[in-house]
Amino acid sequence: MDQSLKNGDFVLVISVEERRKKTRKVIKLKSGNTYFTHLGSIPHDKIIGKLSGTLVSNDKGIKYTVFRATYNDYVMALKRKAQIIYPKDIAALLLWGDIYQGLHILEAGLGEGALSIAILRLLCGSGSLTTYEIREDFFEEGSKNIVNFFKEKPTNHNIILGDIYNGFNGVFDRIFLDLPEPWHVLKYMKSGLLDGGIVISYIPTVLQVKTYIDTMQELGYFADIEVFENIKRPWHVKGLSVRPETWMYNFSAFIVYARKRYIENTGGS
């Protein structure tokens, strides 16, 4: 299979000159276009046809390493109108959500589509992802980001413009909620989440977590509830200076995991 970088691919361009401040930029390759930096320019055609990891020089002879953009590179470079779930948390969501091919997954809201892309990538065209989004502008924006990433609209993805607080259609193996008031959706899971299914919510404040968990407990069909945050602490490693960075992105949101249990008196959902 031809692994070379092609027209339309997203690439990460990193400056390698030690004495200069390192720059990282994600660009979409387009034949005829030029990538301009304060240090000089690189025609995209100089990159197209090369392998990921290749070294290219700009017009001033300064070297850059060019890699095929990863999911992380792509998502972090998105121009964001909605707050995305950061890759460090998405990694945890996918694992705690136990995502694998063939599952039928529900998600709300779409936002920039960061979580949708990660789920769709793991589904590899199998199963389905249904995403509810209330705002038309995010419906457009998130859809565009997803199509840009996959270079086409994934056929197993259905985006519904609507308010999930009014309920949803279908029965799902997994549900992901990244919404201001996720507790409004829990009552629909009695019939809309399979017994044994997993629901994960991404919740920014403790008061929201409290309301959410209180609602779960009142409804009575959720078990194995777990609340955690995921901390990524970057380190500085240069010569003899090996220590944690003096800054860190301290808090993003709480991740709340739960499973739906069989409901005996109704014969299950």
Ligand SMILES: C[S@@+](CC[C@H](N)C(=O)[O-])C[C@H]1O[C@@H](n2cnc3c(N)ncnc32)[C@H](O)[C@@H]1O
């Ligand atoms: C924080 S963003 C989601 C970001 C997304 N998870 C990502 O990683 O890119 C929250 C989204 O939920 C949408 N939203 C809020 N309330 C909603 C509702 N009741 N039904 C459907 N979508 C809703 C918002 O319009 C917004 O796009």
